[in-house]
Amino acid sequence: MEGKAALVIGAAGEIGAAIAREMAREGAKVAVVDIERAGAEATAAAIKEDHGEAAAWGLDITVEADVETVLQEVVKQFGEIDALVNCAGITGSHAHAHEATEADFDRIFNINVKGVWLVTKYAIASMLRSGGGSIVNVSSIMGLVGGSSLPQYHATKGAVRLMTKADAISYASRGIRVNSVHPGPIQTSLSVAAAKSDPLGEEEYMRRLLSNVPLGHRGEPDDVAHGVVYLASDEAKFVTGAELVIDGGYTAR
Numbered sequence: 001m002e003g004k005a006a007l008v009i010g011a012a013g014e015i016g017a018a019i020a021r022e023m024a025r026e027g028a029k030v031a032v033v034d035i036e037r038a039g040a041e042a043t044a045a046a047i048k049e050d051h052g053e054a055a056a057w058g059l060d061i062t063v064e065a066d067v068e069t070v071l072q073e074v075v076k077q078f079g080e081i082d083a084l085v086n087c088a089g090i091t092g093s094h095a096h097a098h099e100a101t102e103a104d105f106d107r108i109f110n111i112n113v114k115g116v117w118l119v120t121k122y123a124i125a126s127m128l129r130s131g132g133g134s135i136v137n138v139s140s141i142m143g144l145v146g147g148s149s150l151p152q153y154h155a156t157k158g159a160v161r162l163m164t165k166a167d168a169i170s171y172a173s174r175g176i177r178v179n180s181v182h183p184g185p186i187q188t189s190l191s192v193a194a195a196k197s198d199p200l201g202e203e204e205y206m207r208r209l210l211s212n213v214p215l216g217h218r219g220e221p222d223d224v225a226h227g228v229v230y231l232a233s234d235e236a237k238f239v240t241g242a243e244l245v246i247d248g249g250y251t252a253r
Contacts, residue, residue, distance in 0.1 A: 001233050002027030005078040007071070009061060009119050010088030012039025014188040015138065017046070018221035019085055019228045024052030026229055028083065031074040032056045035088070061088055061115030071122040080130035083232040084123040086116045086160075087138040091194045092152045105152060112156035113163070120167065124176060132175025134232045137164045138224070139180045141247045149198060149205075161243065168241030177240040179231045184247025185209055185218040214249030 006023045010016040012034035024030045024047040032047070034040040037058030047054035055077055059070045075081065092108035093100055116137060127133030142150065143157030161180055168178040185191065198205040210216065227244050230236055245251055 001083065001229065004028045004082035005031070005074070005080065006083040006085070006232065007031045007033065007074055007081050007119075007123060008085045008087060009033050009059075009115075010086070010138075011043045012036045013087070013190065014221045015183065015186060015224050016085070016087040017043040018225040019087060020044075020054065021047055021050065021052075022222070022225040022229050023083070023085075023232070024050065024054055026233070028053075029078045030054040031078060031081075033059050033070065033074075035060050061119055062110045064118055067118045068122055071119070071126065075126055080133075081123050081126040082130070082133050084119065084133070084135045085138065085228055085232065086119055086135070088115055089138070089156075091150055091190060092156075094150060094198065096148070096151055100152060108152050108156055109159075112153070113159045116160055116163065120163075124167075124171065127171075127176050128174060133177075134236070135164075135167065135176065135178040136228050136231045137161075137178070137180045138228070139164070139182050139243075141182050141184045141245065141251050143180075144182055144243070144245070144251055150194065164243075165241045172240055177231075177236070179236070179239060179242045179244065181224060181227055181231065182243055182245045182247065182251075183219065183224045184245070184250040185213055186224060187218045187220055191218070212250055212253070213247070214252065217248070219246060219248055 006028040008020040011020040011032040032044040040056040044054040044056040093104040140157040143161040164180040195202040195205040
């Protein structure tokens with residue numbers, strides 16, 4: 001990714017930060033963006049300490065005017081966007097359909113779906129000006145299979161999966177590739193929080209989860225980062241509309 005301008009949304013979290021660092025190691029100029037600006041700045045600082053090029057922005061991806069402003073600033077500093085990674089998201093409530101509130105539904109769809117669309121909208125405008133680019137949307141194995149633990153999260157990640165495919169078809173002739181990555185059980189603070197809040201309890205939740213992973217353990221953020229960098233890079237020039245599953249075999253059953 002030497003010389004490419006990369007935009008990583010959700011780069012304060014463990015997976016987003018790993019993606020941003022790996023892109024920088026591969027030579028990209030990385031715009032590190034997150035609603036938690038301090039976390040974004042920490043990721044950017046780590047990249048600079050590793051002799052990479054990065055800058056940080058704070059951004060609420062549900063506010064269109066702010067998305068437009070930040071992406072304009074990114075383009076002004078780094079040039080037109082070559083690669084976008086949409087990695088921001090929340091797990092939301094464990095409530096089932098009859099228990100969830102409208103506020104629960106609106107919050108998770110605003111962040112996990114509307115936010116992905118808004119950033120994509122303005123990143124694509126940049127890519128069209130420069131003649132192409134690559135978008136990687138971080139979905140989840142929960143966007144591939146159903147489950148009762150986080151029903152609204154499943155719905156949002158399924159939406160991201162099909163948004164990816166629709167955009168891949170829509171922009172293929174314009175030189176823009178769009179792919180999704182579907183992590184399984186990855187060791188992050190978000191996954192730990194989900195386990196702790198599950199009605200089963202953290203220990204039983206993790207026992208059941210790992211019993212369904214053929215490799216027998218959780219993955220690490222770098223496992224996802226390597227896959228994302230491949231899809232974002234020119235090494236994947238013939239790959240679009242694809243789903244890269246990184247789950248230790250969870251969905252192979």
